Amino acid sequence: MNSETALEVRELVKHFKQVKAVNGLSFDVKTGTCFGLLGPNGAGKSTTIEMCEGLLTPTSGSIRYRGEPLGPRYRERVGIQFQSTALQDHLTVIENLRFFSALYPVRRSLDELIALCRLEDFLDRDSRKLSGGQRQRLLLAIALVNDPELLFLDEPTTGLDPQARRNFWDLVRDIKAAGRTIVLTTHYMEEAYLLCDEIVIVDAGQIIARGVPSQLLAEHFNDSVLEVPAAEAPKLAGSMLAGTPKGDTLEIQTPDVNAAVAALLAAGVSLAQLRIRPRTLEDLFIELTGRGLRE
Amino acid sequence: MKASLRRIAAAAWARSLEFVRDRSSLGWNLVFPILMVIGLAFVFSGPGQPLFKVAVIAPAEAKLDASLHPFLDTPQVQFYREDSRDAALPKVQRHRIDLLIDFTATPPAYWVNEQSPKGALLERLIAGSGGAALQREVTTGKSIRYVDWVAPGVLGMNMMFACLFGIGYVIVRYRKNGYLKRLNATPLRAFEFLLAQLLSRLALILVVNVLVFGACRLLLGLRMEGSYLDLLIVVTLGAFSMIAMGLVVSARLASEELAGGILNVISTPMMVVCGVFFSMDGAPRALQIAADFFPLTHLLNAARSIMLDGTGLAQLGYPLGMMALMSAVFLGLGAALFKWRQD
Numbered sequence: 220m221n222s223e224t225a226l227e228v229r230e231l232v233k234h235f236k237q238v239k240a241v242n243g244l245s246f247d248v249k250t251g252t253c254f255g256l257l258g259p260n261g262a263g264k265s266t267t268i269e270m271c272e273g274l275l276t277p278t279s280g281s282i283r284y285r286g287e288p289l290g291p292r293y294r295e296r297v298g299i300q301f302q303s304t305a306l307q308d309h310l311t312v313i314e315n316l317r318f319f320s321a322l323y324p325v326r327r328s329l330d331e332l333i334a335l336c337r338l339e340d341f342l343d344r345d346s347r348k349l350s351g352g353q354r355q356r357l358l359l360a361i362a363l364v365n366d367p368e369l370l371f372l373d374e375p376t377t378g379l380d381p382q383a384r385r386n387f388w389d390l391v392r393d394i395k396a397a398g399r400t401i402v403l404t405t406h407y408m409e410e411a412y413l414l415c416d417e418i419v420i421v422d423a424g425q426i427i428a429r430g431v432p433s434q435l436l437a438e439h440f441n442d443s444v445l446e447v448p449a450a451e452a453p454k455l456a457g458s459m460l461a462g463t464p465k466g467d468t469l470e471i472q473t474p475d476v477n478a479a480v481a482a483l484l485a486a487g488v489s490l491a492q493l494r495i496r497p498r499t500l501e502d503l504f505i506e507l508t509g510r511g512l513r514e
Numbered sequence: 515m516k517a518s519l520r521r522i523a524a525a526a527w528a529r530s531l532e533f534v535r536d537r538s539s540l541g542w543n544l545v546f547p548i549l550m551v552i553g554l555a556f557v558f559s560g561p562g563q564p565l566f567k568v569a570v571i572a573p574a575e576a577k578l579d580a581s582l583h584p585f586l587d588t589p590q591v592q593f594y595r596e597d598s599r600d601a602a603l604p605k606v607q608r609h610r611i612d613l614l615i616d617f618t619a620t621p622p623a624y625w626v627n628e629q630s631p632k633g634a635l636l637e638r639l640i641a642g643s644g645g646a647a648l649q650r651e652v653t654t655g656k657s658i659r660y661v662d663w664v665a666p667g668v669l670g671m672n673m674m675f676a677c678l679f680g681i682g683y684v685i686v687r688y689r690k691n692g693y694l695k696r697l698n699a700t701p702l703r704a705f706e707f708l709l710a711q712l713l714s715r716l717a718l719i720l721v722v723n724v725l726v727f728g729a730c731r732l733l734l735g736l737r738m739e740g741s742y743l744d745l746l747i748v749v750t751l752g753a754f755s756m757i758a759m760g761l762v763v764s765a766r767l768a769s770e771e772l773a774g775g776i777l778n779v780i781s782t783p784m785m786v787v788c789g790v791f792f793s794m795d796g797a798p799r800a801l802q803i804a805a806d807f808f809p810l811t812h813l814l815n816a817a818r819s820i821m822l823d824g825t826g827l828a829q830l831g832y833p834l835g836m837m838a839l840m841s842a843v844f845l846g847l848g849a850a851l852f853k854w855r856q857d
Contacts, residue, residue: 274699299699305691307528309535314528321524322700324517 298367352383525710594796739824752813761848
């Protein structure tokens with residue numbers, strides 16, 4: 220372990236009766252980075268993050284924070300934003316902040332927190348009457364009341380509209396810029412790509428890929444994707460290009476975009492609706508975890 | 515220690531705000547018991563209460579039937595055995611029972627409360643029963659209206675519901691919607707959380723009941739012979755023990771329906787056997803023993819002693835001790851069984 224490691228997870232196992240939810244995970248989270256934990260539903264992400272948060276006891280394996288096992292004071296030093304959290308009814312935003320703040324020995328100034336999470340406009344509103352984005356910002360502020368060194372965000376933008384999601388990403392970037400360590404789980408690959416310095420993809424309780432997002436893509440893919448309307452598929456019959464139909468579009472993977480475009484032209488395919496895109500984390504995720512129905 | 519107190523105070527304050535701002539529920543808590551006491555006073559002030567209750571003191575070998583006296587053959591009257599005149603006579607004075615007959619007295623005699631219409635009716639039945647003449651004795655205690663007797667019962671019952679359901683439903687709801695899981699991720703400890711809920715509930719119940727008691731006393735001129743401070747102490751301990759009982763029920767459940775069912779299973783027998791509406795004198799022994807296991811019984815006995823007889827705390831060692839014991843047992847059990855999250 221080196222001194223820059225915030226969280227060190229080794230051979231983590233969690234069994235629930237007959238189910239092996241987590242089956243031997245090991246990874247390090249470096250101080251000051253954003254670490255992404257990705258995986259399909261039921262892969263063991265939530266179980267893993269809850270063990271890292273100190274809320275679930277592992278069946279076996281170890282979790283160390285700054286080289287020490289998670290002790291009773293760990294809860295005072297980390298911040299957690301759950302996937303979905305109910306708050307007490309009839310309390311305003313500022314009352315919720317004051318309440319959670321009072322539970323910690325070390326507290327961040329509420330004024331700072333309000334400015335950071337942009338809560339000024341609805342401080343006196345009943346927390347049940349907030350929009351999705353406002354609510355997530357309040358929950359983030361609650362996770363930050365103790366000025367934590369390590370912050371867990373469990374699917375923080377699920378259900379938010381695109382604008383609210385982008386606002387939330389800006390907040391996360393600010394927190395990271397202030398030197399905090401973040402562990403993030405998400406279903407949105409774009410989110411992981413934009414925010415995370417390092418990711419692991421888990422499936423069936425095990426890590427199936429890990430690394431820096433851009434490097435992972437480079438390792439797994441040396442090609443790009445050309446998308447043309449599916450109706451054009453018959454024209455490709457005689458050409459060297461083969462594609463995979465995906466709904467109304469046909470995806471053609473190719474390492475040589477120029478040659479592929481030339482081949483499309485030669486086959487008489489209309490380029491009016493052609494889209495060329497690099498491989499994304501979503502492609503990698505689907506390739507690694509399969510496309511079976513598993514929600 | 516200081517940090518712990520701060521956490522308890524913060525959690526109790528947050529919960530109290532939630533309760534006080536829930537206007538509909540608060541209004542219900544205030545208005546319902548007053549309406550209930552007034553309604554009962556009205557219903558029972560008129561004629562038409564069907565059952566007569568008569569205490570009988572007789573030699574141990576004698577059966578309480580016509581062989582003792584033909585009056586005892588009256589089917590509309592419930593006869594039950596008492597051992598001593600000293601214990602039974604105050605019950606006649608306070609209208610808890612309608613008449614007392616002592617066959618061990620020389621000559622055999624009956625005691626009647628002249629303010630009791632039911633007692634007057636029973637006297638005529640004795641005269642017309644054709645048995646040996648019984649000497650007529652009149653008790654001289656102050657009469658107690660039914661409303662004076664039933665009001666503590668109704669207020670106590672209402673307090674029991676507020677204690678059990680108030681704490682039970684709230685904690686189960688917090689567990690079901692994940693709020694407890696969120697709190698578990700903070701330094702707040704289970705015992706601190708439970709104590710905060712208990713104290714918040716206790717304070718609110720005391721405030722509400724002081725207001726309700728004041729209103730009932732103004733509207734109905736409730737009798738109050740003893741010390742208000744003694745009554746407050748008794749009520750505080752009683753409410754504490756019943757809230758602690760609610761903590762045990764809510765320690766693990768995550769379904770409001772199931773919690774509601776279990777709370778009903780507990781509160782219904784308490785309503786019946788703890789002497790809310792009718793005195794348990796003459797009830798089967800088993801029921802009286804069962805009643806001893808419920809905190810409401812002791813709360814009502816102690817509160818009525820203070821309000822109706824002016825008894826001081828020093829004479830109420832048994833009910834106070836039982837309530838303290840139950841508080842400790844329930845609180846310990848509730849904390850030991852408590853789970854933050856549903857399985």
